[in-house]
Amino acid sequence: MNDSHQRNPFALTRRTMVEGCAAAVGTVGFGWPGRPVAAPAMGDPPPQTMPVRLTINGQARDLTLDTRTTLLDALREHLGLTGSKKGCDHGQCGACTVLVEGRRINACLTLAAMHEGDAITTIEGLADGDALHPVQAAFIAHDGFQCGYCTPGQICSAVGMMNEAKAGWPSHVTAQIAEPLEPRSALAEAEIRERMSGNICRCSAYPNIVAAIRDAAADI
Incomplete structure (x- = not known):
């Protein structure tokens, strides 16, 4: 023990910091899978649960959920479909897109x-057996990812975005918003970047993502 700690027993050291953090963690319970869960306050009412049937990737799944459970948590924590990622948990990054x-x-929102009763498709349900969805294949061909964390959300968002463009939905950068869009012209680079702006790639693989989407558009 050094002289400064002997003079001041309350001085903050690396050891006291680690010991304090370990003690704090020890007072918190853990849910599935290892996620910290605060102990309920005395007198709090029990959570309200209800039966829910979700149709995920063509399969009906029966669950009993806390009424506050988000779709993302139901997928990841109750069904084990961890392809959809929890990034910001505030609807700002798009990693959870389905x-x-x-x-x-x-x-997450x-x-x-x-x-x-809704048909829900996650990244796990896009492929047809061993045959990848065209957007998945294009992301691989164009190396449209680096760490891969945002990739499931990027791919699901791209599939939904292509459907929107083919239906003639305009975007902020569409020149003639009153006229239906042709699928190919709708997916020019500026359109793709605008329509995919809700999906953040922290690795900044955007040029390859755009190229993958433009390539996949011809096959969908």
């Missing part, structure tokens, strides 16, 4: 109980 009735949504 398709609901063919439309892309942020799974919607409750699972709201989607009973």
Whole structure:
């Protein structure tokens, strides 16, 4: 023990910091899978649960969920479908994007109980057996990822975005918003970048992502 600690027993050292953090962690329980869960306060009512049937990738799944469970947590923590990632948990990064009735949504911003009866497609359900979805194949061919964390959300968002463009939905950069868009012209680079702006790649693989989407558009 050094002289400064002998003079001041309350001095902060690396050892006291580690010991303090370990003690704090020890007072917190852990849920699935190793996720910290605060102990309920005395007198708090028990969580309200309800049965929910979700149709995930063509398969009906029956769950009993806390009414506050997000779709993302239902997928990851209750069904083991961990392809959809929890990035910001605030709907700002797009890593949790899935398709609901063919439309892309942020799974972290919607409750699972709201989607009973909806057809939900995650990254795990895009491929047809061993045959990759054209967007998945294009991302591999164009090296449209680095760490891969955002990739499931990027791919699901790209599939939903292509459906929007083919349906003639304009974007902020569309020149003639009153006229239906041709699928190929709708997916010029500026359109892709604008329409995919809700999906963040912290590795900055955007040029390859854009190239992959333009290439896949011809096959969908």
